[in-house]
Amino acid sequence: MTQNNRTLLIAGNWKMNNDVQAAATLADELVAALDGVDNGVEVLVCPPTIDLTTVAAKLDGSAIKLGAQNVYWEAAGAYTGESSCDMLKSAGCTYCIIGHSERRDYFHETDEDQNKKAKALVAAGLVPVFCCGEPLEVREAGTYVEHVVAQVKAGLEGLEIADPAQLVVAYEPIWAIGTGMTATADDAQEVCAAVREALADLFGAELASGIRVLYGGSAKPGNIAELTAKPDVDGALVGGASLKAADFSQMVVKSAE
Numbered sequence: 001m002t003q004n005n006r007t008l009l010i011a012g013n014w015k016m017n018n019d020v021q022a023a024a025t026l027a028d029e030l031v032a033a034l035d036g037v038d039n040g041v042e043v044l045v046c047p048p049t050i051d052l053t054t055v056a057a058k059l060d061g062s063a064i065k066l067g068a069q070n071v072y073w074e075a076a077g078a079y080t081g082e083s084s085c086d087m088l089k090s091a092g093c094t095y096c097i098i099g100h101s102e103r104r105d106y107f108h109e110t111d112e113d114q115n116k117k118a119k120a121l122v123a124a125g126l127v128p129v130f131c132c133g134e135p136l137e138v139r140e141a142g143t144y145v146e147h148v149v150a151q152v153k154a155g156l157e158g159l160e161i162a163d164p165a166q167l168v169v170a171y172e173p174i175w176a177i178g179t180g181m182t183a184t185a186d187d188a189q190e191v192c193a194a195v196r197e198a199l200a201d202l203f204g205a206e207l208a209s210g211i212r213v214l215y216g217g218s219a220k221p222g223n224i225a226e227l228t229a230k231p232d233v234d235g236a237l238v239g240g241a242s243l244k245a246a247d248f249s250q251m252v253v254k255s256a257e
């Protein structure tokens with residue numbers, strides 16, 4: 001638990017890594033590495049869509065949750081290459097990442113797209129892990145808080161939740177993703193606190209105080225404890241370090257120390 005009574009969440013985003021066999025192996029390794037770890041930290045892995053059912057079978061009986069990396073908001077139909085909320089649920093998912101900067105940059109996804117995805121996920125009973133974060137030029141211009149708050153408000157406007165567990169937000173400064181340039185814990189705290197204020201504007205202070213806000217961007221075993229020690233950082237969305245069971249499981253342990 002954090003000092004604010006929110007359950008810490010350590011989430012692994014495998015991105016486009018691991019074929020079905022490699023995903024099965026990593027899932028087995030994770031289950032083994034986390035066996036007996038009972039420190040109150042919630043653990044989530046988000047493999048590529050093609051790996052979901054295989055990983056779900058491997059996680060069965062463990063406390064590790066399953067999430068997807070993308071979703072389409074329509075229920076069914078002629079949307080080649082896409083997966084619906086119900087499809088993700090049928091594969092065993094309870095969470096889904098949306099709005100990752102890689103989706104926004106490489107696949108031209110907009111705030112409006114994230115808004116439709118968030119609403120479809122919540123309506124289906126899935127929890128969006130809504131990503132936001134600024135590029136380097138915005139950080140250097142000093143307008144990063146405004147940038148991130150605008151993303152949160154546009155992406156989550158009109159979303160209806162009754163329980164804080166229905167939503168997770170991940171602050172991921174783009175300049176820190178996969179670069180080894182981790183934001184300092186103070187940087188993370190500053191923006192995560194601003195995200196929580198934006199959530200209070202959207203959903204009211206009480207709900208906002210229970211919504212988990214994660215940090216993402218070169219989070220690793222060596223810096224996770226410092227990050228989660230901050231009052232508004234409720235865990236991490238982990239890319240590279242989630243691909244090694246030893247590193248990821250160490251992060252689960254260290255996040256609560």
Ligand SMILES: O=C[C@H](O)COP(=O)(O)O
Nearest residue numbers: 013177178217218239240
């Ligand atoms: O979704 C995860 C983030 O993009 C962070 O990736 P990273 O830990 O490899 O920097």
